[in-house]
Amino acid sequence: MTENTSTNKINSFQKEKNKDEMRKQIITFALMIFFTMIAFFAVGMGISSMFVIPLILILAIVQVGFQFYYFMHMKDKGHEFPALLIFGGIWVTFLVGVTFVTIIWW
Amino acid sequence: MSNAATQKRALSAVLWDYLTTVDHKKVGILYLIGGGFFFLLGGLEALIIRIQLIKPENDFISAGLYNEMITMHGTTMIFLAATPLLFGLMNYIMPLQIGARDVAFPFLNALGFWLFFSGGILLNCSWFLGGAPDAGWTAYAPLSIQSPGHGTDFYVMGLQLSGAGTLMSGINFLVTIVSMRAPGMTYMRMPLFTWTTFVTSVLTLFAFPALTVGLFLLMFDRMFGSAFFDVALGGNSVIWQHLFWIFGHPEVYILILPAFGVFSEILPTFSKKRLFGYSAMVFATFLIAFLGFMVWAHHMFTVGLGPVANSIFAVATMAIAVPTGIKIFNWLFTMWGGSIVINSAMLWALAFIPSFTIGGMTGVMLGSNVADYQYHDSYFVVAHFHYVIVGGVVFALLAACHYWWPKMFGRILHEGMGKLAFWTFFIGFHLTFFIQHFLGLMGMPRRYWVFLENQGLDTGNLISTIGAFFMTFGTLVFLVNIVYTAIKGEKAPADPWDARTLEWTIASPPAFYNFKQLPLVRGLDPLWIEKTEGNGKMTPAEPLDEIHMPNGSILPLIMTVGFFTASFGFIYQTDHKAWLIAVYAGMALAIGCMVIRSLKDDHGFHISKEELEREAD
Numbered sequence: 001m002t003e004n005t006s007t008n009k010i011n012s013f014q015k016e017k018n019k020d021e022m023r024k025q026i027i028t029f030a031l032m033i034f035f036t037m038i039a040f041f042a043v044g045m046g047i048s049s050m051f052v053i054p055l056i057l058i059l060a061i062v063q064v065g066f067q068f069y070y071f072m073h074m075k076d077k078g079h080e081f082p083a084l085l086i087f088g089g090i091w092v093t094f095l096v097g098v099t100f101v102t103i104i105w106w
Numbered sequence: 107m108s109n110a111a112t113q114k115r116a117l118s119a120v121l122w123d124y125l126t127t128v129d130h131k132k133v134g135i136l137y138l139i140g141g142g143f144f145f146l147l148g149g150l151e152a153l154i155i156r157i158q159l160i161k162p163e164n165d166f167i168s169a170g171l172y173n174e175m176i177t178m179h180g181t182t183m184i185f186l187a188a189t190p191l192l193f194g195l196m197n198y199i200m201p202l203q204i205g206a207r208d209v210a211f212p213f214l215n216a217l218g219f220w221l222f223f224s225g226g227i228l229l230n231c232s233w234f235l236g237g238a239p240d241a242g243w244t245a246y247a248p249l250s251i252q253s254p255g256h257g258t259d260f261y262v263m264g265l266q267l268s269g270a271g272t273l274m275s276g277i278n279f280l281v282t283i284v285s286m287r288a289p290g291m292t293y294m295r296m297p298l299f300t301w302t303t304f305v306t307s308v309l310t311l312f313a314f315p316a317l318t319v320g321l322f323l324l325m326f327d328r329m330f331g332s333a334f335f336d337v338a339l340g341g342n343s344v345i346w347q348h349l350f351w352i353f354g355h356p357e358v359y360i361l362i363l364p365a366f367g368v369f370s371e372i373l374p375t376f377s378k379k380r381l382f383g384y385s386a387m388v389f390a391t392f393l394i395a396f397l398g399f400m401v402w403a404h405h406m407f408t409v410g411l412g413p414v415a416n417s418i419f420a421v422a423t424m425a426i427a428v429p430t431g432i433k434i435f436n437w438l439f440t441m442w443g444g445s446i447v448i449n450s451a452m453l454w455a456l457a458f459i460p461s462f463t464i465g466g467m468t469g470v471m472l473g474s475n476v477a478d479y480q481y482h483d484s485y486f487v488v489a490h491f492h493y494v495i496v497g498g499v500v501f502a503l504l505a506a507c508h509y510w511w512p513k514m515f516g517r518i519l520h521e522g523m524g525k526l527a528f529w530t531f532f533i534g535f536h537l538t539f540f541i542q543h544f545l546g547l548m549g550m551p552r553r554y555w556v557f558l559e560n561q562g563l564d565t566g567n568l569i570s571t572i573g574a575f576f577m578t579f580g581t582l583v584f585l586v587n588i589v590y591t592a593i594k595g596e597k598a599p600a601d602p603w604d605a606r607t608l609e610w611t612i613a614s615p616p617a618f619y620n621f622k623q624l625p626l627v628r629g630l631d632p633l634w635i636e637k638t639e640g641n642g643k644m645t646p647a648e649p650l651d652e653i654h655m656p657n658g659s660i661l662p663l664i665m666t667v668g669f670f671t672a673s674f675g676f677i678y679q680t681d682h683k684a685w686l687i688a689v690y691a692g693m694a695l696a697i698g699c700m701v702i703r704s705l706k707d708d709h710g711f712h713i714s715k716e717e718l719e720r721e722a723d
């Protein structure tokens with residue numbers, strides 16, 4: 001960002017925005033650690049795998065979302081094209097997965 | 107110094123320039139030369155196939171050699187001719203169309219070319235080293251696993267190399283289009299050829315990994331004793347077909363979309379009208395790409411996927427005909443009421459529309475899964491895909507050559523020879539392939555070495571072979587035209603066609619920095635806007651200032667030599683473990699180059715303002 005190059009000229013609006021951004025980053029980071037801990041405990045406490053496996057999968061999906069949207073900035077403006085591509089990729093992978101599971105391995 | 111000596115020095119200087127170049131225009135030309143060479147090679151193979159089939163029970167070549175011919179013809183044409191030729195055009199033209207000075211990653215661009223070229227050379231080395239691959243261009247397992255000798259190994263390693271190069275270029279184009287457009291060049295002002303380059307690159311990015319994975323599995327099965335496709339050991343050979351077609355169907359759109367882009371440039375230029383339905387064209391391109399990923403199993407209808415899977419894929423397949431139809435109508439409406447100029451480029455474009463439509467129509471016929479049990483693996487399929495690939499892609503390449511030749515080489519291709527080449531090739535094309543629809547419907551299977559007498563196939567095959575000679579003649583005329591133009595051709599001005607887009611605002615051929623000052627784009631067809639509303643010249647978007655350019659480098663070539671050596675090692679280590687030395691040495695060379703590239707800073711150079719001022723417009 002060009003406006004960040006000279007630190008003493010950042011206006012207060014920008015400062016506020018940066019602080020906000022930082023807070024969001026830390027919250028997501030904390031949440032991700034928390035999710036990871038839940039996953040570990042769920043396995044460690046020996047709860048039935050019927051419950052644990054879906055739980056871990058859901059947590060994983062949420063974490064991937066956090067990764068994309070917060071750490072890789074997909075939520076920010078000007079990232080529509082990367083987002084389109086990523087969703088395209090997910091869609092293709094999903095189709096391939098579904099096909100393989102249903103007509104090859106089932 | 108004598109004249110001959112200076113000339114020799116100049117030649118080696120030019121050679122060195124091309125070996126080390128990272129300029130998108132020179133890389134583009136390298137792609138055109140490489141792709142052109144393989145196109146001629148593939149054409150020669152096609153001619154041999156057709157001579158073998160000129161009469162019943164012919165023995166012009168042996169059965170084994172025939173299998174090698176059809177395999178290498180298909181592989182060469184798809185991977186080493188059509189794709190690289192299109193990538194060459196995209197490389198040269200797309201940055202000019204968006205007002206950029208180079209692609210985003212010039213070094214990667216050069217590496218992509220060298221990888222493609224070395225892959226092609228590797229594949230063709232097999233001819234001299236015990237026999238070419240012979241399991242078909244689709245290399246279906248288990249045939250490809252059991253095929254003896256090293257032929258299929260060359261297929262695996264050759265395609266792996268050239269595929270890596272293609273993937274790289276695709277990523278490069280994407281980044282270039284997203285981030286390097288000139289001021290004012292919004293997405294919806296991009297020329298259609300740039301759009302199709304973009305969408306093609308997306309397809310490349312998603313489709314080629316499937317091929318890479320498939321090739322790796324095949325490589326492990328053939329060279330390292332795994333059993334992914336070996337049913338006897340618990341593998342599953344149908345997985346190869348899936349992986350191949352998950353790549354393979356998008357690949358046919360990787361070929362046809364840039365061809366659509368070419369025609370969407372040529373038709374408006376020579377009709378003196380803007381492209382009809384621009385936004386519908388962009389949308390249709392995306393829709394084709396999207397649907398293109400959901401139809402791969404239409405190549406596998408007879409495998410036994412079951413009626414539900416077959417029906418789903420059949421419906422998805424037929425859906426693609428809709429956006430394709432949108433495009434056809436838009437081209438027709440573009441010409442409607444325009445003041446049409448018919449020259450060689452336009453002839454190819456006009457011939458494309460009906461030819462491709464026939465191919466699309468047989469495509470929908472094939473897409474009906476019940477009917478496909480009759481058509482599959484017959485000459486009907488051969489006719490279908492030659493109508494779309496020759497009638498679509500090859501016509502587009504030839505049209506593009508006539509259209510952009512002045513821009514690329516500064517001279518205009520000879521019109522008379524252009525027309526002669528067109529008519530002979532066009533007639534030959536329909537002679538060769540139209541009759542094949544009927545041969546297929548009468549039951550002639552594809553990929554068979556001979557056919558029997560008195561089964562109603564004799565005349566059709568004879569006609570088909572005669573057509574192949576017509577096409578050969580047309581190609582030769584085109585080659586003569588190139589040589590003639592290089593020596594005697596008429597010099598081209600910056601804008602020989604009274605065209606509409608940015609590439610025609612700069613000299614033919616362009617200076618190595620393309621644009622002295624980046625142009626300000628005021629709408630779709632920027633040059634046309636300036637012609638009708640301005641003074642016919644682009645307004646610069648920036649003051650004249652020094653230009654930052656990348657340095658050339660020999661590293662891409664050396665890196666490629668490393669991978670090439672390693673590939674030979676992989677192929678032959680099954681015979682003798684000493685060949686592993688080649689693997690390690692080759693990889694060390696390649697990785698060494700990567701390390702050098704990463705650690706050694708290369709900031710490029712600047713063209714000073716004074717220097718730019720000195721150069722006349």
Ligand code: HEM
Pocket residue numbers: 244358359361362404405406423424426427430465466468469470472473474478481482483487490491494495498
């Ligand atoms: C747009 C350009 C197109 C290209 C470059 C293309 C290319 C090809 C190729 C190369 C094959 C042969 C695969 C093999 O070796 O067996 C093929 C088969 C097929 N194509 Fe196309 N095609 C195109 C358009 C279409 C369209 C528009 C449709 C349908 C709407 C279609 C439907 C099919 C089907 C169903 C097959 C499988 C036939 C079989 O193997 O029995 N194609 N196509």
Ligand SMILES: [Cu+2]
Pocket residue numbers: 354355358401402404405
């Ligand atoms: Cu297909």
